[in-house]
Amino acid sequence: MGHSTPEWVYIGAVTAILIWVGAESWNIEHTLEYAPPNSETVRVVGQQWFWSFQHADGTQEINELHVKEGVPYRFEIVSSDVVHSFNIPDFAMLMDAVPGRVNTMWNIFDEPGEYLIECREYCGMLHQDMRARLFVEPNTENTTTTSESASEPTISQGTGTATVVAPGGGQVGSSGTGTMRVVEPGNITESSTGGSGENTSNTTSESGTNATAGSANGTTTAGASVTLSIPAGAATPGNPAYSPDTLTVTKGEIIAVSNDDTAPHTVTSGATPGDADAGQLFDTSIIMPAGKADIDTSTIDAGEHPFHCTVHPFMTGTMTVQ
Structure with a gap:
């Protein structure tokens, strides 16, 4: 007659395994949460339906994030x-x-390149558009080449992207100054691992053809004779996007744009961000909440011109220039 293994042996073995699993889980969580002391902090804010990123130096980005290879974040x-x-x-x-x-x-x-950032939790009807780009840039180990031209804001326009560079800091969701980049979510692919890591936007200013953006300092041109508001709640589909959403101006008039919503927006020419000529006639670039911008119509041809918000492409309107 054989001898059976005592029951306490099984209980002890199971208890030991559970303790080991718990300890390993704690180690993994500890590893994920406690970054190296030389890490750079990036604040990530999710909002229907876009991502915004704030770096420790005050740089703010919307729907794209730039980091350096080999640096802990x-x-x-x-x-x-x-x-x-x-x-x-x-x-x-x-x-x-x-x-x-x-x-x-x-x-x-x-690994330098361009990568996909996405939302993996269903967050509403435009969940599928909540995507951004990660640009991992080669680390040249040259950290002393800071910009010497921060005294004056500059605006760069390019196909599918808009970049505003201004001095100072500021919080995402405020009217403060800072560095802001935006890329519309509609043009983001599933993944492009191993790309060049370069932002392919055209950074050459097209002076005289684009809007004058006042969001960097919260002011508008004194001679503005037409107003365009982005009302509260505009970031939610079904709510009014622009007020008015159809406006008629005489060529040469200045349109004063105000963002009365709690999310950043733009007023950008073209029916959708995917239009080949989107942003070519006018583009306020990012207007933060409570921010303002101007659109100079002196270089816009007479006719009907649709416009949209690059952050929330479902926001549309029409401008008629006489």
Whole structure:
């Protein structure tokens, strides 16, 4: 007659395994949360339906994030409305963005290129458009070449992107100054691992053909004779996007644009961000909440010109120049 193994042996083995699993899980969580002391902090804000990023030096980006190869980055991930999920598939990064909570994780990006950032938690009807681009740029180890031209804001326009560079800091969601980049979500591909890592926007100013953006300093031209408002709630589909959404101006008039919503917006020529000539006639670039901008119609040909918001492409309107 054989001897059976005492029951306490099985209980002890199971307990030991559970303790080991728990310890390893704690180590993994500890590793994810506690970044190296030389990490650069990036605040990630999820909002229906776009991503915004704020760097420690005050640089702010919308729907695109620029980082350096080989540098540790600590991400503080938050949401300003509903639950989102910050995901960079190519680097196996996934963390919920929860209202009222700051979730953290860190990573070192070791391969230059362009990558997809997406939301992996259903967050509303335009969840599928909540995408951004990650640009991992080669690290030249030259950190002393800071811009010497920060005294004057500059505006660069390009196909599909708009970049505003202004001195100072400021919070995403405020009218403060800072560096702001935006790229519309509609043109973001699933993934382009191993790309060049370069931003392909045209950064040559097209002076005389684009709008004068006043969002950098919150002022508009004194001679503005036509007003265009972005009303509160415009970032939600179904709500009024622009007030008025159809306006008629005489060529040469200045249109004073005000953002009365709680989200950043633009007034950009073209029916959609995907139009080949989007932004060619006028583009305010990013207007932060409570911010203002001007559109000079002196270089716009007579006729009917549709416009949209590059951050929220469902926001559209029409301008008729006489």
